[in-house]
Amino acid sequence: MADLTVAQWRKTTRSSSNGGNCVEVADNLPGVVAVRDSKDPAGPALTFAPAAWHAFVTQVAGRA
Structure with a gap:
């Protein structure tokens, strides 16, 4: 399991600034990308x- 205590979380560019359903991504960790719900x-x-x-x-971007 990855150590997420040093994760630098950021909201995805498709997330709105008014709350709602947002995903946060941490891609500063060695060998892993972490994803979480910003509301939790x-x-x-x-x-x-x-x-x-x-x-x-890449797949999701191709369907947008």
């Missing part, structure tokens, strides 16, 4: 290998 920062986070995260983002 103390809640669980999903972690992905950087290549898997890149593939996911």
Whole structure:
């Protein structure tokens, strides 16, 4: 399991500034990208290998 205590979280560029459904991503961790719900920062986070995260983002961007 990745140590997320040093994660630098940022909201995705598609998140609105008025609250709502926002995703935060931390990509400053060695060998892992972490994703969490901004409404529940103390809640669980999903972690992905950087290549898997890149593939996911590429697929989603192609459908936007």
